[in-house]
Amino acid sequence: MSSDFMALYPMNVSKMTSTFGNNAAQLASLKTFMNSLATDSLLHVKSVTVTGYSSPDGVEASNEELASARAADLNAYLNTTYSLSKKYPVTVKVVVNDWNACIPALNASSLPDKQKAIAVINNAKLSMVAKEESLKSMNDVWNYLTTKVLPTLRRADVVFDYGRDQVIVKRVMVTQPAPKQTVKPKPANNCPCGCECGVMTESVLIIDDGSNGVIIDMDAVGVDF
Numbered sequence: 001m002s003s004d005f006m007a008l009y010p011m012n013v014s015k016m017t018s019t020f021g022n023n024a025a026q027l028a029s030l031k032t033f034m035n036s037l038a039t040d041s042l043l044h045v046k047s048v049t050v051t052g053y054s055s056p057d058g059v060e061a062s063n064e065e066l067a068s069a070r071a072a073d074l075n076a077y078l079n080t081t082y083s084l085s086k087k088y089p090v091t092v093k094v095v096v097n098d099w100n101a102c103i104p105a106l107n108a109s110s111l112p113d114k115q116k117a118i119a120v121i122n123n124a125k126l127s128m129v130a131k132e133e134s135l136k137s138m139n140d141v142w143n144y145l146t147t148k149v150l151p152t153l154r155r156a157d158v159v160f161d162y163g164r165d166q167v168i169v170k171r172v173m174v175t176q177p178a179p180k181q182t183v184k185p186k187p188a189n190n191c192p193c194g195c196e197c198g199v200m201t202e203s204v205l206i207i208d209d210g211s212n213g214v215i216i217d218m219d220a221v222g223v224d225f
Contacts, residue, residue: 002159006155007023007026007070008021008154011151014073034082037162042164044163045087046161049092050071050091051092051095051157052068053097053154054070054154055154056096056153057132057146060096071094074156074157097153099128099132099135102145106141109144117141
């Protein structure tokens, strides 16, 4: 499994602020995830990747510095807040986006000049600066890129590659032990006959409906009752 969290940066800025863009919600989700790692013993992080990005507009050399600085900034935040590098293996990467990163958004748009803009981006003969100048000449395209697309490329993100252990319960049939047999103690010799049996015999009642009374047949005990 993997989970990723992103921080956005303003143009030409490499210091993250929680009030910019959707950063507050992203940082809150990151905190919840880190708490789950701390409390759930079945979760094990395999690796962590922190990546800084930059948008293609502007000076290419400066964009590389911005992407690197953003990666370092987010990595520093993670280490200060969660001691991430002390707990897990962390890899820091840098990605300097070119104009090709804008093509998926242009394809999904309803801009009338989107195909013309995509053709400019795919023209291998044009430099990065030349492509930017050509895109700027298309007012609707450039407005769409600067408000909807380029801001999303100025970011840094952290991706957690982790897994969840499985708990296997093995049930084994155990032979039930035989119940304990208790021996009742021999009752005291309370038999009126004075014999050694020590046990009173149970009387049996036989009722003769043909008589005027009740005939009781008792076990012979040798003593009149």
